[in-house]
Amino acid sequence: MHLSLRSTVSLLVMLATGLAVTVMSSTPAGAASGYERCPEGYLCVFEHEDGGGSYLKFRGDYSSSEVVSNLHNLGWGDRISSYSNRSVIGFSGYRHVGYAGDYFVMPSGGVGNMNPMDVWNDEISSIWSYR
Numbered sequence: 001m002h003l004s005l006r007s008t009v010s011l012l013v014m015l016a017t018g019l020a021v022t023v024m025s026s027t028p029a030g031a032a033s034g035y036e037r038c039p040e041g042y043l044c045v046f047e048h049e050d051g052g053g054s055y056l057k058f059r060g061d062y063s064s065s066e067v068v069s070n071l072h073n074l075g076w077g078d079r080i081s082s083y084s085n086r087s088v089i090g091f092s093g094y095r096h097v098g099y100a101g102d103y104f105v106m107p108s109g110g111v112g113n114m115n116p117m118d119v120w121n122d123e124i125s126s127i128w129s130y131r
């Protein structure tokens, strides 16, 4: 009986310790500089590669989502270098304003740089959603 209680207490201590470590590791000192700034339910587009620099966020769900036909009006034309899509819907970044030209697909759950093909870095001028 006494042994059983001690085992239970030890287990709780271990769980509490594990929880504390988990919380700390998810909020490192540099948390305010990368993809992890993007809140759940949003597409975030970043000024620099790897989630760096300033960012814009677009809410996206099945009933409504935020889009923008001219990023230049927001000071964001030809500026986006990486993205993280933490919404349930996909978005597209178009080469020209008004959702014109070819486009770069940013699927739900996707994250990465615009430059793997070296034709999308600092090129996107409008953003549309699929829903």
Ligand SMILES: [Ca+2]
Residues within 6 Å of the ligand: 046, 047, 048, 049, 078, 079, 080, 081, 121, 122
């Ligand atoms: Ca850029």
